Amino acid sequence: MADDSSAHDSATPKADGTTRRDFLTLTASAVGAVGVGAVAIPFINSMNPAADVLAQASIDVELGDIQPGSSKVVMWRGKPVFIRHRTQTEIDKLQKTPLRELPDPQTDLERFAKNPAWLVVVGVCTHLGCVPNERRGMQTDGVDGGWLCACHGSVYDGSGRIIKGPAPKNLEVPSYQFMNGNKTLRIG
Numbered sequence: 001m002a003d004d005s006s007a008h009d010s011a012t013p014k015a016d017g018t019t020r021r022d023f024l025t026l027t028a029s030a031v032g033a034v035g036v037g038a039v040a041i042p043f044i045n046s047m048n049p050a051a052d053v054l055a056q057a058s059i060d061v062e063l064g065d066i067q068p069g070s071s072k073v074v075m076w077r078g079k080p081v082f083i084r085h086r087t088q089t090e091i092d093k094l095q096k097t098p099l100r101e102l103p104d105p106q107t108d109l110e111r112f113a114k115n116p117a118w119l120v121v122v123g124v125c126t127h128l129g130c131v132p133n134e135r136r137g138m139q140t141d142g143v144d145g146g147w148l149c150a151c152h153g154s155v156y157d158g159s160g161r162i163i164k165g166p167a168p169k170n171l172e173v174p175s176y177q178f179m180n181g182n183k184t185l186r187i188g
């Protein structure tokens with residue numbers, strides 16, 4: 001019986017010089033590339049921010065209803081942001097605070113140069129992340145206004161600067177800008 005194994009030999013060249021083995025190798029590579037692509041596209045898409053996250057990348061806050069001496073809390077990117085419309089008396093006092101008294105020295109003007117009348121800070125304590133409470137008027141500890149983090153007793157002044165307690169840093173000032181003739185605040 002004649003041996004026809006050469007007819008199926010994967011290494012036997014065809015007329016164009018390719019072999020069955022070459023064909024199988026190319027096919028496997030192509031299938032592999034498609035498979036990687038099919039996995040990679042959903043993976044890359046999963047790294048893009050979700051639509052609801054993008055929607056909160058920046059928020060606009062109308063300032064008209066926040067009177068001098070009052071505050072508002074808004075949520076931005078899952079965190080509270082304190083907005084306070086400061087009186088000229090508050091601003092004058094805060095701008096005179098000696099830097100040597102501050103654990104994280106920063107002038108009020110450095111923090112709120114865009115418009116000193118408006119305090120805008122992320123309301124997350126820089127100690128362990130609790131949300132501080134706003135204080136009104138002079139307190140028994142001699143500090144006027146500002147915020148108290150009741151978790152471990154950190155006190156922030158009316159500029160959001162740490163003045164007492166274990167928190168190491170001032171409350172963060174987020175990126176923000178005024179729009180519409182200072183009637184609208186865009187955070188983020």
Ligand code: FES
Nearest residue numbers: 125127128149152
């Ligand atoms: S988390 Fe605010 S003082 Fe500890």
